[in-house]
Amino acid sequence: MKIKNWYSDGKPWIIAGPCSVETEEQLLETVDGLVKDGITTIRAGVWKPRTRPNSFEGVGKIAFPWIKKAKSLHPHIQFAIEVASAEHVELALKNDIDILWVGARTTVNPFNVQEIAEAVRGVKDIPILVKNPINPDLALWIGALERFYAVGIEKLGAIHRGFSTYQESIYRNIPLWQIPIELKSRYPELLLINDPSHIAGKRDLLFEIAQKAMDLQYDGLIIESHRSPDEAWSDSAQQLTPDALKEMLSYIKIREKNFPNKDFKNELEGIRDQIDETDKELLEVLSRRLELVKKVGQYKKDKNVAIFQLERWNKIIENRPLWGEKLNLNADFVKSIYQDIHDESIRIQTDIYNNEE
Known part of the structure; x- marks a missing residue:
């Protein structure tokens, strides 16, 4: 893959928003808070693939009118959502979603990834972000990126959200930093984003992980934010209010990429x-x-x-x-x-x- 550098903002790309879209009011209030704090790329879970049945799996397509309303109130923002099937892609594109990401449970299955890749064949200028597979398999991660590259997607990025483990850990998903570092070493121009929310699983570890990602020269962060995290319908323990997110980001130090002298x-x-x-x-x-x-x-x-x-x-x-x-x-x-x-x-x-x- 000859991946091109398509993100040249000069500062880390911060993507933030609720784990799940729950109600119109919840989405709009959360977006208002994030925009007030300078966030212009909003993540929002429309469909939520869960480990076990009978869990909240997202409100589905009824969220799109709410997203459109948020964009009409804040014309400069972009929305990113997770897609897990060709049908998801079709609905997302039909409803003017700006950025798509592929979740860890989907990345692990090449058949599903190929289905999504075929659904975006010929689609220009839409970024596709691929989360690492749930198991620590670099080849599988690269393979998913290659499938999108093969259908002509030029704006490719990778999201490091950690890896599942049977061992006891302070993290929800262990980081295994050496795997994304190896990915970046092989493809230096590939956009690499860290997901401290899914690595941490709890708020008190978010800063530590986000700062380490910046120390390792990641290109950005994708963080879950909710107007009232303790009342969230999914992943409540790892979400921050927009104000708490702003405060956390204010403490993160951005390192120089080059030697000072x-x-x-x-x-x-x-x-x-x-x-x-x-x-x-x-x-x-x-x-x-x-x-x-x-x-x-x-x-x-x-x-x-x-x-x-x-x-x-x-x-x-x-x-x-x-x-x-x-x-x-x-x-x-x-x-x-x-x-x-x-x-x-x-x-x-x-x-x-x-x-x-």
Whole structure:
């Protein structure tokens, strides 16, 4: 994909609005508050795909006259909604919706994505924003973007809303920042927007996530805002009032994308050279460790001993984080490193067992 940079406002694109359109009054009052605070792109959930049945799934097409009224009262605003089928696309375009996004539950299914892509084939100048799939699969995310690119959509963007996990977490969806960073590395001109609302799941984490996104040079934020969040029909815990949103945004620091001067850049390059040398040393140590793993694997094979030794693994995963803490390293970080090392060790020893020589 040869994606072009189509958003050149010079400042982060802020998209805000209610998780769900509930009533005409609720929408208009929320939009009034957001517009007063300088928001010009409104998100609004018309259809809400939910995990389980019998949950509120949006009011549907009856929301469009309310959206049109909001746009007539504020002619300079744009509306963005989620679409999950060709029928949704047809209704959205018929009702002059400005921006479409594809939700995480849809991105995960290439058949659904292709259906939506065919529905927008030939449609010019409408941005399509694709949320990451619910599972951490970069290829699936890229594949969804490629389907829209293939039908001629030039204004493409990606929304990072975090990933589902069975593990306990402070987040509703764990961020896994390395995945969107890899996406941006492959496609530097791709618009990348962060969705702190769906990552956080609760208001008190929104600022932390939004600030980190700005520190990582995301192009914008999509945040849920409601006139009275505690009364919202969906996702009440993660929404902010327009005034609370304005206050939060006022505290976010926007970082410089370029170095302030030549001296600063030279000093930073010197530190980076030291990092490069340290990385070489790390890889040399890791290589030596895995050579020892090969010896262990061969010994186990010769003695007909199972590859996985639970007692040994429990000892490693218990004491390595403690060793790390003594070196001022985060215990969870050390644990995750050793989980990856263990996975690679299992792979290496499995190859040894499968080699009949």
